Structure formats: C-alpha cells, structure tokens
Amino acid sequence: TKEDNRKSSSFDFMSYIITKAESVNKALDSAVPLREPLKIHEAMRYSLLAGGKRVRPVLCIAACELVGGEESLAMPAACAVEMIHTMSLIHDDLPCMDNDDLRRGKPTNHKVFGEDVAVLAGDALLSFAFEHLASATSSEVSPVRVVRAVGELAKAIGTEGLVAGQVVDISSEGLDLNDVGLEHLEFIHLHKTAALLEASAVLGGIVGGGSDDEIERLRKFARCIGLLFQVVDDILDVTKSSQELGKTAGKDLIADKLTYPKIMGLEKSREFAEKLNRDARDQLLGFDSDKVAPLLALANYIANRQN
Amino acid sequence: SSSSSSSFDLRTYWTTLITEINQKLDEAIPVKYPEGIYEAMRYSVLAQGAKRAPPVMCVAACELLGGHRRAAFPTACALEMVHAASLIHDDLPCMDDDPVRRGKPSNHTVYGADMAILAGDALFPLGFQHIVSHTPPELVPRATILRVISEIARTVGSTGMAAGQYVDLEGGPFPLSFVQEKKFGAMGECSAVCGGLLGGATEEELESLRRYGRAVGMLYQLVDDVREDDDGNNNNKKKKKKKNSYAGFFGAQRAMEMAEELRANAKKELQVFDKYGGGDAVAPLYSFVDYAAHRDFLLPL
Numbered sequence: 001t002k003e004d005n006r007k008s009s010s011f012d013f014m015s016y017i018i019t020k021a022e023s024v025n026k027a028l029d030s031a032v033p034l035r036e037p038l039k040i041h042e043a044m045r046y047s048l049l050a051g052g053k054r055v056r057p058v059l060c061i062a063a064c065e066l067v068g069g070e071e072s073l074a075m076p077a078a079c080a081v082e083m084i085h086t087m088s089l090i091h092d093d094l095p096c097m098d099n100d101d102l103r104r105g106k107p108t109n110h111k112v113f114g115e116d117v118a119v120l121a122g123d124a125l126l127s128f129a130f131e132h133l134a135s136a137t138s139s140e141v142s143p144v145r146v147v148r149a150v151g152e153l154a155k156a157i158g159t160e161g162l163v164a165g166q167v168v169d170i171s172s173e174g175l176d177l178n179d180v181g182l183e184h185l186e187f188i189h190l191h192k193t194a195a196l197l198e199a200s201a202v203l204g205g206i207v208g209g210g211s212d213d214e215i216e217r218l219r220k221f222a223r224c225i226g227l228l229f230q231v232v233d234d235i236l237d238v239t240k241s242s243q244e245l246g247k248t249a250g251k252d253l254i255a256d257k258l259t260y261p262k263i264m265g266l267e268k269s270r271e272f273a274e275k276l277n278r279d280a281r282d283q284l285l286g287f288d289s290d291k292v293a294p295l296l297a298l299a300n301y302i303a304n305r306q307n
Numbered sequence: 308s309s310s311s312s313s314s315f316d317l318r319t320y321w322t323t324l325i326t327e328i329n330q331k332l333d334e335a336i337p338v339k340y341p342e343g344i345y346e347a348m349r350y351s352v353l354a355q356g357a358k359r360a361p362p363v364m365c366v367a368a369c370e371l372l373g374g375h376r377r378a379a380f381p382t383a384c385a386l387e388m389v390h391a392a393s394l395i396h397d398d399l400p401c402m403d404d405d406p407v408r409r410g411k412p413s414n415h416t417v418y419g420a421d422m423a424i425l426a427g428d429a430l431f432p433l434g435f436q437h438i439v440s441h442t443p444p445e446l447v448p449r450a451t452i453l454r455v456i457s458e459i460a461r462t463v464g465s466t467g468m469a470a471g472q473y474v475d476l477e478g479g480p481f482p483l484s485f486v487q488e489k490k491f492g493a494m495g496e497c498s499a500v501c502g503g504l505l506g507g508a509t510e511e512e513l514e515s516l517r518r519y520g521r522a523v524g525m526l527y528q529l530v531d532d533v534r535e536d537d538d539g540n541n542n543n544k545k546k547k548k549k550k551n552s553y554a555g556f557f558g559a560q561r562a563m564e565m566a567e568e569l570r571a572n573a574k575k576e577l578q579v580f581d582k583y584g585g586g587d588a589v590a591p592l593y594s595f596v597d598y599a600a601h602r603d604f605l606l607p608l
Contacts, residue, residue, distance in 0.1 A: 096420035115401035124465035131460035143449035154436035158429040
C-alpha cells in the first residue's frame, strides 16, 4: 500500500518537506544569532540547528497555507514550536531526567556545554519562543490572533501539555501493566507528543487566518497524527533491527516502557495506526484538494515510515 | 527617606496588594492531575514570606499612569510565576546548589531535581498563559499584551536573567555590574515597564520607568549584600556568590556609595511623573526607592 500511496498522489512530499525545512533552518539560524554571553547562545544554536526533521514547523506552515496564509505569516510560529521542541529535548536528556548522552547521533547538550548551561539554554529557548512569536510575527496578522497563538503555545508546554506527559511518564516507570491501561498510555502520548504537534497545526491555522471551524479541524488532525506517530514508533521498536532504525531497537522492552504492542498486541496496534490515519484524513475533507496534499502526505509519511 | 514625606503609607499599600496577589496566585495554580507537578509549582510560587516586590511595582506603575489595577494583576501574577521558575532552576544542584530558599528547603530538595526542572518549565508558560487568559480585553489592547509578553520573555531569556545567572556561575569577560544588572536589575526593570505598558505610558515614560526599575532592583540587592556582610552571618553563602556581590568585591564603604548613586538616579527618573495626580500618584514609586535603601519597616509576612 506504500507504493499505492506514492503513485496515487502526484504530490512530491519529500521535496516539499526538504524545501520547507530549508526555509525553517534559515529562519532559525537568523532568529538566534550568536551574541554575548557566547556560550549560552552557542548551546542554544547547537541543539536548535542540529538538523531535526522539522516535522513541527513544517506542519505549522502547511496548516497556515491550508487556510490560505502565506508561508511568511507562519514562520515565526514555526520557529517558536521548534524552539520549544528543542528545549524539551535538552531538558529531557539531562542526568536528573532521562540521562541521555546522545541525541541524533551527537553528544547531548549537557555533555558538550555542561548541565548548568544546558538548563539555561533550555530556559532561554523557552522564553525566546514566546518573544519571537509575539514580536516577529508579521503585522498583517492581527494582534488578536497573535495573542491567541501565544495562549495556545503556552498551553501546549505546561501542565496541560508537554510537562504533564513527562511527569506521568516519569511516575509510571516500573508500574505493572495491569495497574495502568490504555488510557494512561494515551495520556502520556497525547501530552508528550501530540500536544506540541497540535499546537503547531493550530498556530499555523490561527496566523494563517483560518476560521474557528478550520482551526478545530486542524487541531483534531494533529492530535491523530501525534498519536499515530507514537503508535508507529512503538511498532517499529519491536519489529525492526537496530540497524534499520538507526538507534537501539527493543529499547522500550528493555527499559520496561509501556508501549501499544505490549498493551494491545502487534496486530491490534497496526489496526489502531490505520484507524488514526483515517481519522486524521477525515478532518481534512472539504478543504481544497491541492492545498490539502502536504498534510495528507505528512500523515502517510508518519504512518509508513520505516525508521 | 526625606522625599517620602507625603502621607503615603507604603506599608499599607504593599500589604494590601500582597494579600490580593497571593489570592490570585492561589487561584491561578489549582491542583489537578497529575497532582505532583502542581504541588511543586505551588510550593515555590506560594511560599510564605514572599514580598511580591515585582508585582507590587507593576501595579504601582500601572496606577501611576492612570491604568486600572485590574489591568495589571494578571501580568503581576505572571511576573511572580516566571521569577519563581528562574529561582527554582537557579537553586538546582547543577547550578547554585542551594538546598535552602527563604529559610525553607528549596524546590528540588523537596520534590527532586527532575520535578524541579519540570516545575520551572511549566511556570514560564503558565505566566504567559495567565496574561493572555486573564487580562481584561476592554482595559488593555491586544497589541499591548504582546509587548508585555515580549518584555517578560526577554527579561528571563538569554540576554537577561539567564545571562546573569550564566556569568554568575561561569564568569567571563564581563564587569561585576553585568551580573547585578541582569540578575537583580532585570526583574525590577521588567516590572516597572510592564506596569507602564499596561497603564498606557508613552515611549519616553517607559524609558524612565525602565531606568527607574533597574536602579531599584539593583539597589535592593546591593543593600541586601551590605547587610549580609555586616551580619558576618554568611556561613551558608558560598564563596562563589560573595565574589559577585558588591560588598564582597568593593567593600561596604564603596557599596554604600554606589547605593546612594542608585537611589538618587532612581528618584531622578521619577521627576517626569510628578505632574500626575498632583504628585500623589507617583508616591508609591518614590517610597519603593526609600524602602529598598533603608528597609525602614517590616512587612507582616
């Protein structure tokens, strides 16, 4: 079916995401210049410009374009969500959290710059995301919309978003599978992964001038692909070799992490992934078919990725 | 304290506001699932003994310009949230490694370093969210809210308080005044400017408030340093800290001279506001300067 998806759509997603990621990289590079004190800004740039897939900013821009906005309207919001994503990775990797030495094949931020600088660089990226969104968004976007975007971004980070997911994740280590169910697992992923994807799409819809209905459909779309991302991740962890993944396979099993295959079995997990992709696509019915192509392709990309 | 000769009673003004701000902060952080993180946030934000100087200065600056108190409260609360977030992270073992804050175990001592990181990470955005959701739209234009958010974000960010903390920890080619200005002046500056923005100040008035707030924030810290130095009671303070205090570096005599300069400069910045309310409106801001310099009353905390 992977082949079918590729053939049925004339839309070239890979070149779309590469082009958009390049504009995002350029915008991030100039948004966070090297300034005094140099080491903090070096640390911020080290992780921010480390070359992630830029899924969140691309989603933000695609959502903006879906509702009729120009890429430039969404760029500060797109950069802001990537800054938040980066900040959460820097803090998650710290010794007092997940204690990771490597991230995307490179030494983690605190390994290079020290823990103190890593904490501060994360904090600085967090606050700068808001400064950037509030002050760099085009004056073509009404302040009412920018204020709304700020509120959405803030909600996605704190105790109703990323932080909540992280807290519940930390506190579930070592819990018995019988004590926690699907709901618990879904809470973690809806907050740790889906919340920021949701904010990315919603921010794009807001600054792009979308109607309330359009923004809410983008929200549901992004929640579905957020969960989808995690379900696929869990499936890959048990079905692929380390070589194929480019990271340690079976890591979740060894770490005794809760995963979808563990709770519902592999087959049911695959069915769930398909359902989430369908639900995501359903949210986009009724939009212009050309404009909707990038988001549909993004959902397929997340569903069919092999690593 | 000669120029606060008016009948203005700072102590009553301040304590009344503290009560209101504490109540609003209490409401702003309800305990929900997952409870642990809300408790960690509340532990630091609602700590007994907080003087709430940034929010009080914010409200006073807003009222000086004729703004309504209600316009300033959400931002005033946000200032406390982001300030608490900075302090929680500053106290961490990998930073200042302070087991105690305001006479109580610091956040990570009680909740662990992981929760302390997350409590800080949650308090920064909660501050912004609180401003967005609670500022009365009929009192404050949305464009002003955006300026307030930028101002606060810049203050805590990589060229503001985070920069001060970094230089305090690691040193660098910066004068001592850099740490003092960024770590202690930044919050005062931000509080006064935000209040001014919410009260509708002109750009010139904002610049005066900026210089005023920075001077008061630094003055407050400087006087703290000198008093601690006098007490000779700094066993708990690490050498690293003392190095970056004015009193430790220049000696008490020079530090007091600098305090006098800051006091004079802060008051000079307020002269442009003497025209408001026959001089009464600016009385709170004058009295903050004297309080920072002399601490001539105890807040009933």
